[in-house]
Amino acid sequence: MYKVFVNDRAMILTNVKEIGEDTKQYKLKKCDISQVIKEASDLEGPPISLYHKNGEKLISKLKKKIPAIYAGGGLVKNSKGEILFIFRNNKWDLPKGKTEKGEDIETTAIREVEEETGISGLQITKTLPVTYHIFRRNGSYRLKITHWFEMHTDDESELIPQLEEDITKVEWKRTSAIEDALKNSYANIKLLFVNEIAE
Structure with missing residues (x-):
């Protein structure tokens, strides 16, 4: 099973039929993916799942419907146990x-x-x-597949936000500040912190 985010709402990709009474399920192979994505992004609508019988082919089947873009990122810790955050698009x-x-x-x-x-x-x-989310660019949907890594650095030099990527702040944060930051973050980022809150 995978969680694929549309905005901040998870769409479930599964090889289990009828995963819940309230969940609206579509066959991955036959569905109109654009329509399903629109439904999945409706915060008032029922939870959405996409079904395919072969659990090992769920992502490859989705990639046949939506072109994939691959990305890499880091949950960076320093020797003080702080975690590095960026502030972009509020x-x-x-x-x-x-x-x-x-x-x-x-x-x-x-x-x-x-x-x-x-x-x-x-x-x-x-x-x-790995996290998965769907976004729209130039009128077409894309599936972003992001591979995440925990990283460490002892670098204590000045942090420099990449302004051309619309990053306005870069900050090291400790436990209480991390919790506050996650209240104003993305659902797929919050997934990375289930077992990763700094001491």
């Missing part, structure tokens, strides 16, 4: 960005964190869950 977020040609996903994640925050000396310490 929301707290984690640094991330699209892969470049010939680049592996770990390289993408480190490069994007460096570019968006000005931080350096990053080391990947753990692989985190």
Whole structure:
């Protein structure tokens, strides 16, 4: 099962038929994906799920309906146990960005964190869950598949927001500030913090 976010609402991708009485389920192979996405984004509507019998092919079947874009990002910790956040489009977020040609996903994640925050000396310490969300660009839907990594750095130099990417602030945050930031963040970012709140 996967959660695929449309705006901040999760659409369930599953190989289980009829996962709940209130849930509206569509066959992934046969559905009009544009219509399903519109329904899934309606905050007043019922929960939506997409069904395919083969659980291992759920994402590949969805990618046949919506072109995929791959991205990498980081949940970065320092020696004080703080976590690095960016502020973009009036929301707290984690640094991330699209892969470049010939680049592996770990390289993408480190490069994007460096570019968006000005931080350096990053080391990947753990692989985190992949997140999925659907957005619209130039009239067409895209599926963004973001690979996340926990990272560590001892770099204490000045943080520099990448203004050309509409990032206006970069900040290290501790536990209470993290909880406040997550109240004004995205649902797929909150998923990464289920087991990842700094001490």
